[in-house]
Amino acid sequence: MSELNLSGAKRGLIAILRGVKPDEVVDIGYALVEAGIEIIEVPLNSPQPFEAISRLIKTLPSDILIGAGTVLDPHDVDRLADCGGGIVVSPNVDKAVIEQTRSRGMLSLPGVFTATEAFTAIAAGASGLKFFPASVMGASGINALRAVLPSDIPLGAVGGIEAGQFIDYHQAGIHFFGLGSNLYKAGDNARTVSQRAINLVHAWDAIKNQ
DSSP states (O other): OOOOOTTTTSOOEEEEOTTOOHHHHHHHHHHHHHHTOOEEEEETTSSSHHHHHHHHHHHSOTTSEEEEESOOOHHHHHHHHHHTOOEEEOSSOOHHHHHHHHHTTOEEEOEEOSHHHHHHHHHHTOSSEEETTHHHHHHHHHHHHHTTSOTTSOEEEESSOOGGGHHHHHHTTOOEEEEOTTTOOTTOOHHHHHHHHHHHHHHHHHHHTO
16 A cells, blocks of 8 residues: 555554454454544554454455554564555664665654654654653653654654543644554453544544644
8 A cells, every 4th residue: 555644644543452362353443444543553462463463454444554563673574564564663763673664665653752762763764753652751742842853754642642632732743643542452342442433533533623
């Protein structure tokens, strides 16, 4: 699929399915898509993550961007690419992971917290920057750091952000949000995830339509 424009071409919500099992991931994936979420990541510290990712890729519509989170090793980048994944999300800045991700034609979203990490990630070829943990940095901290970053690099917030805070972070320059435990906790069924996803999508659409 073509490279996703994280800054606005699609709804900037990334579903993080940490702990999901392969035998339940497809139903949850369909619930997310029906709610309007178009980006799904399965963290690699989940049970059989590549099997779960493969099932999502094989069954969900081709315009849904599917990938892995908590990616720490370039070898896992290759495994994801071989599955047909499209996005690599990491909690840290690892130049080898970023460079391998880009060489395999996938989007790279490393986690950053400082100016040094942000510029290191950009220099390595990151597609966007994921502020993590965003709730610790806060919207005001992100806004201050954004002043020195290139204006064309998409910025995301992950970690402890609730729907009611979307507006504050969006005004601080955030283009996308990673949705973790406020969307999915290990063991949740598709119906529970569906309702949470609908509520989060409505909150996102409300600020984008202002």
